[in-house]
Amino acid sequence: MGNEQDEELKKAQVVDARARNISHNVRCTECGSQSIEDSQADIAILLRKLIRDEIQAGKTDKDIYKKLEDDFGETVLYAPKFDMQTAALWLSPLLVAGVAGGFWAYKKHRQNTNVHIMALDLVRGAPLTPKEKETMLDILTPPPPGGSTPSWWRSWTGR
Numbered sequence: 001m002g003n004e005q006d007e008e009l010k011k012a013q014v015v016d017a018r019a020r021n022i023s024h025n026v027r028c029t030e031c032g033s034q035s036i037e038d039s040q041a042d043i044a045i046l047l048r049k050l051i052r053d054e055i056q057a058g059k060t061d062k063d064i065y066k067k068l069e070d071d072f073g074e075t076v077l078y079a080p081k082f083d084m085q086t087a088a089l090w091l092s093p094l095l096v097a098g099v100a101g102g103f104w105a106y107k108k109h110r111q112n113t114n115v116h117i118m119a120l121d122l123v124r125g126a127p128l129t130p131k132e133k134e135t136m137l138d139i140l141t142p143p144p145p146g147g148s149t150p151s152w153w154r155s156w157t158g159r
Contacts, residue, residue, distance in 0.1 A: 019052045022064055025078050026051075035078070 023037035028044045036044040047068070054064045068076055128136065 015052060015055050018055050018061065019048065022051050022055075022061055023048055025065075026068060027076050027078055029072055029076060 020037055024035050026036045026047065028034045028036050028039035028041055028047075030041040030043050031039045034044075036047045051064055054067065059067075065077060074081070
Protein backbone atom coordinates (compact mmCIF):
# COMPACT_ATOMS: atom_id res chain seq x y z
CA MET A 1 0.00 0.00 0.00
CA GLY A 2 2.82 2.44 0.87
CA ASN A 3 4.63 1.60 -2.37
CA GLU A 4 1.54 2.52 -4.37
CA GLN A 5 1.29 5.89 -2.63
CA ASP A 6 4.97 6.56 -3.34
CA GLU A 7 4.38 5.86 -7.03
CA GLU A 8 1.42 8.24 -7.09
CA LEU A 9 3.48 10.91 -5.32
CA LYS A 10 6.38 10.50 -7.76
CA LYS A 11 3.99 10.67 -10.70
CA ALA A 12 2.39 13.85 -9.30
CA GLN A 13 5.84 15.40 -8.77
CA VAL A 14 6.87 14.60 -12.37
CA VAL A 15 3.63 16.09 -13.71
CA ASP A 16 4.13 19.18 -11.55
CA ALA A 17 7.76 19.62 -12.63
CA ARG A 18 6.91 19.24 -16.32
CA ALA A 19 3.95 21.61 -15.97
CA ARG A 20 6.09 24.26 -14.27
CA ASN A 21 8.81 23.91 -16.90
CA ILE A 22 6.31 24.37 -19.72
CA SER A 23 4.52 27.20 -17.88
CA HIS A 24 7.79 29.15 -17.51
CA ASN A 25 8.21 29.08 -21.31
CA VAL A 26 4.69 30.28 -22.15
CA ARG A 27 3.81 33.98 -22.16
CA CYS A 28 0.60 35.12 -20.49
CA THR A 29 -1.71 36.34 -23.24
CA GLU A 30 -3.28 38.90 -20.92
CA CYS A 31 -0.16 40.28 -19.21
CA GLY A 32 2.35 39.80 -22.03
CA SER A 33 5.37 40.44 -19.82
CA GLN A 34 4.94 37.48 -17.47
CA SER A 35 4.98 33.76 -17.94
CA ILE A 36 1.78 31.92 -17.12
CA GLU A 37 3.64 30.39 -14.16
CA ASP A 38 4.17 33.86 -12.63
CA SER A 39 0.85 35.41 -13.66
CA GLN A 40 -2.36 35.30 -11.63
CA ALA A 41 -4.60 36.30 -14.55
CA ASP A 42 -7.60 34.05 -15.17
CA ILE A 43 -6.28 32.95 -18.57
CA ALA A 44 -2.92 31.99 -17.01
CA ILE A 45 -4.66 29.84 -14.39
CA LEU A 46 -6.71 28.15 -17.12
CA LEU A 47 -3.60 27.54 -19.26
CA ARG A 48 -1.74 26.00 -16.31
CA LYS A 49 -4.67 23.64 -15.76
CA LEU A 50 -4.77 22.83 -19.49
CA ILE A 51 -1.06 22.00 -19.45
CA ARG A 52 -1.45 19.69 -16.43
CA ASP A 53 -4.45 17.98 -18.06
CA GLU A 54 -2.48 17.45 -21.28
CA ILE A 55 0.47 15.98 -19.36
CA GLN A 56 -1.82 13.62 -17.46
CA ALA A 57 -3.36 12.62 -20.79
CA GLY A 58 0.09 11.44 -21.88
CA LYS A 59 1.03 14.26 -24.28
CA THR A 60 4.69 15.17 -24.82
CA ASP A 61 6.05 18.64 -24.13
CA LYS A 62 6.41 19.20 -27.86
CA ASP A 63 2.74 18.30 -28.42
CA ILE A 64 1.67 20.73 -25.70
CA TYR A 65 3.77 23.58 -27.13
CA LYS A 66 2.33 22.85 -30.57
CA LYS A 67 -1.25 22.93 -29.21
CA LEU A 68 -0.63 26.24 -27.42
CA GLU A 69 0.97 27.72 -30.55
CA ASP A 70 -1.93 26.56 -32.72
CA ASP A 71 -4.52 27.95 -30.30
CA PHE A 72 -2.86 31.25 -29.36
CA GLY A 73 -0.25 31.95 -32.05
CA GLU A 74 3.53 31.85 -32.03
CA THR A 75 3.84 34.89 -29.75
CA VAL A 76 2.60 32.85 -26.78
CA LEU A 77 5.97 31.06 -26.70
CA TYR A 78 9.00 32.85 -25.25
CA ALA A 79 11.25 30.99 -27.69
CA PRO A 80 9.58 31.20 -31.12
CA LYS A 81 10.81 28.84 -33.81
CA PHE A 82 13.46 30.08 -36.26
CA ASP A 83 11.98 30.29 -39.76
CA MET A 84 12.27 32.56 -42.78
CA GLN A 85 10.17 35.32 -41.21
CA THR A 86 12.20 35.49 -38.00
CA ALA A 87 15.43 35.12 -39.99
CA ALA A 88 14.50 38.18 -42.04
CA LEU A 89 13.73 40.08 -38.86
CA TRP A 90 17.06 39.25 -37.21
CA LEU A 91 19.23 39.51 -40.32
CA SER A 92 17.77 42.72 -41.79
CA PRO A 93 20.10 45.04 -39.78
CA LEU A 94 23.10 43.16 -41.17
CA LEU A 95 21.69 43.46 -44.68
CA VAL A 96 21.13 47.22 -44.29
CA ALA A 97 24.64 47.67 -42.87
CA GLY A 98 26.12 45.65 -45.76
CA VAL A 99 24.30 47.72 -48.37
CA ALA A 100 25.34 50.97 -46.67
CA GLY A 101 28.96 49.78 -46.45
CA GLY A 102 28.93 48.73 -50.11
CA PHE A 103 27.49 52.10 -51.17
CA TRP A 104 30.12 53.94 -49.10
CA ALA A 105 32.95 51.86 -50.61
CA TYR A 106 31.61 52.45 -54.13
CA LYS A 107 31.43 56.23 -53.55
CA LYS A 108 34.95 56.21 -52.06
CA HIS A 109 36.26 54.26 -55.06
CA ARG A 110 34.55 56.66 -57.48
CA GLN A 111 36.20 59.61 -55.71
CA ASN A 112 39.64 58.07 -56.09
CA THR A 113 39.22 56.89 -59.68
CA ASN A 114 38.66 59.35 -62.50
CA VAL A 115 37.39 57.55 -65.59
CA HIS A 116 38.31 60.42 -67.92
CA ILE A 117 41.99 60.29 -66.98
CA MET A 118 42.03 56.51 -67.35
CA ALA A 119 40.45 56.83 -70.82
CA LEU A 120 42.97 59.48 -71.84
CA ASP A 121 45.82 57.22 -70.67
CA LEU A 122 44.45 54.47 -72.90
CA VAL A 123 44.08 56.75 -75.94
CA ARG A 124 47.56 58.24 -75.61
CA GLY A 125 49.15 54.88 -74.88
CA ALA A 126 51.22 56.46 -72.08
CA PRO A 127 50.26 57.60 -68.60
CA LEU A 128 49.80 61.32 -67.94
CA THR A 129 52.42 63.26 -66.08
CA PRO A 130 51.47 64.50 -62.62
CA LYS A 131 51.04 68.06 -63.99
CA GLU A 132 48.76 66.81 -66.81
CA LYS A 133 46.70 64.79 -64.30
CA GLU A 134 46.28 67.84 -62.09
CA THR A 135 45.19 69.99 -65.03
CA MET A 136 42.73 67.31 -66.22
CA LEU A 137 41.27 66.92 -62.73
CA ASP A 138 40.79 70.69 -62.45
CA ILE A 139 38.94 70.73 -65.77
CA LEU A 140 36.88 67.55 -65.30
CA THR A 141 36.01 67.62 -61.59
CA PRO A 142 32.57 69.14 -61.03
CA PRO A 143 32.19 71.76 -58.31
CA PRO A 144 31.13 70.50 -54.88
CA PRO A 145 27.35 70.28 -54.41
CA GLY A 146 27.28 72.64 -51.43
CA GLY A 147 24.82 75.50 -51.88
CA SER A 148 25.17 76.26 -55.57
CA THR A 149 22.00 75.90 -57.62
CA PRO A 150 22.12 73.69 -60.71
CA SER A 151 22.37 75.46 -64.06
CA TRP A 152 19.14 73.91 -65.36
CA TRP A 153 17.31 75.44 -62.40
CA ARG A 154 18.80 78.89 -63.09
CA SER A 155 17.81 78.70 -66.75
CA TRP A 156 14.29 77.49 -65.93
CA THR A 157 13.65 80.15 -63.27
CA GLY A 158 15.41 82.89 -65.25
CA ARG A 159 17.88 83.70 -62.50
